[in-house]
Amino acid sequence: MLDISLVRSTLASHYDLTPSPELAASMSDLYGRMDRVVSPPEWAIYAPYVKAINDLKKKRNAVILGHNYMTPEIFHGVSDFVGDSLQLAIKATEVEADVIVQAGVHFMAETSKILSPEKTVLMPDMAAGCSLAESITAEGVEEMRAKYPGAPVVSYVNTTAEVKAASDICCTSSNAVQIVDAMDSDTVIMTPDQFLAQNVANLSKKKVVFWPGSCIVHELYTADDLRAYRELDPEVKIIAHPECTPDVVAEADFTGSTSGIIKWVHDHKPSKAMLVTECSMASNISDELPEVEFAKPCNMCPYMKKISLEKILYVLHTMEGQVEVDPDMAAKARLSVERMIDLSKKLGL
Ligand code: 13P
Numbered sequence: 001m002l003d004i005s006l007v008r009s010t011l012a013s014h015y016d017l018t019p020s021p022e023l024a025a026s027m028s029d030l031y032g033r034m035d036r037v038v039s040p041p042e043w044a045i046y047a048p049y050v051k052a053i054n055d056l057k058k059k060r061n062a063v064i065l066g067h068n069y070m071t072p073e074i075f076h077g078v079s080d081f082v083g084d085s086l087q088l089a090i091k092a093t094e095v096e097a098d099v100i101v102q103a104g105v106h107f108m109a110e111t112s113k114i115l116s117p118e119k120t121v122l123m124p125d126m127a128a129g130c131s132l133a134e135s136i137t138a139e140g141v142e143e144m145r146a147k148y149p150g151a152p153v154v155s156y157v158n159t160t161a162e163v164k165a166a167s168d169i170c171c172t173s174s175n176a177v178q179i180v181d182a183m184d185s186d187t188v189i190m191t192p193d194q195f196l197a198q199n200v201a202n203l204s205k206k207k208v209v210f211w212p213g214s215c216i217v218h219e220l221y222t223a224d225d226l227r228a229y230r231e232l233d234p235e236v237k238i239i240a241h242p243e244c245t246p247d248v249v250a251e252a253d254f255t256g257s258t259s260g261i262i263k264w265v266h267d268h269k270p271s272k273a274m275l276v277t278e279c280s281m282a283s284n285i286s287d288e289l290p291e292v293e294f295a296k297p298c299n300m301c302p303y304m305k306k307i308s309l310e311k312i313l314y315v316l317h318t319m320e321g322q323v324e325v326d327p328d329m330a331a332k333a334r335l336s337v338e339r340m341i342d343l344s345k346k347l348g349l
Pocket residue numbers: 068083084085086158172173174215241243256257258259
């Protein structure tokens with residue numbers, strides 16, 4: 001486990017991280033992207049970290065891949081590329097850097113390592129897991145294959161390398177329906193998210209059978225809560241992630257991946273929007289969309305929130321937190337992820 005006192009004492013002996021309004025003022029371009037959600041004193045605290053990270057990135061030839069659920073100072077302050085799981089996986093194959101810092105959760109870093117074994121992939125906190133990835137092992141995949149002989153296994157990218165290696169192809173929230181529909185079988189096994197699978201089944205021509213995993217963030221939302229909110233504020237557009245239950249998805253005006261949600265809000269610019277997903281999403285886009293009033297039901301992902309500026313600086317400084325995947329397993333897992341990327345590109349997704 002990461003020893004936070006060691007992190008702090010190491011950083012204190014190499015960097016001046018004293019809050020600095022002067023430094024903060026000199027970085028007003030970056031601050032302008034988040035000044036509606038980050039207060040000036042907070043920015044004065046973050047600015048020395050942001051500067052140290054951005055300087056060190058150049059020295060290490062590193063890039064930071066930031067998931068849409070990162071907090072605004074990480075999302076806007078230090079990430080070179082931001083996006084949903086599919087976009088970050090594709091980016092990992094394209095970036096020229098020697099080092100990738102994954103500002104996201106462990107399965108995303110593993111995916112980057114699987115796709116770019118020659119690069120050093122750093123995870124700021126190895127304990128940043130995911131309830132979905134933890135819900136299934138390769139034995140679970142084999143159990144499903146034994147139950148539904150001949151059915152292909154489509155595993156959500158929110159899985160470990162071992163599960164990806166045991167699957168036929170991966171999917172993400174932005175391509176799940178199209179990937180399932182493209183399978184050459186009437187029955188398709190989806191792991192590990194039961195709700196994503198049920199939502200896909202509602203849109204697909206296939207019989208979808210699934211593993212009973214769930215996301216601890218999205219499963220908390222209820223259709224009753226959303227209906228009550230809409231009754232109180234009929235103008236609101238409700239936008240959900242497909243890891244929510246089918247009841248919740250049925251109440252939504254739009255359902256999509258984290259980047260799909262951001263695009264929908266940009267394209268439609270509703271006067272009021274409720275993002276039925278992780279808290280940071282609304283914060284990250286509210287500066288770009290001042291005309292949209294966001295209702296912020298806030299279910300936080302405790303795993304994503306393990307990533308902080310100080311941990312990013314620490315791993316870049318020490319080069320600790322390197323993600324390794326057994327080469328044989330990585331080769332098998334790569335096939336599943338590459339099949340997904342190739343099929344997504346072919347389908348124009
Ligand atoms: P996206 O692929 O939509 O970014 O989702 C990842 C995730 O973990 C959502 O909970």
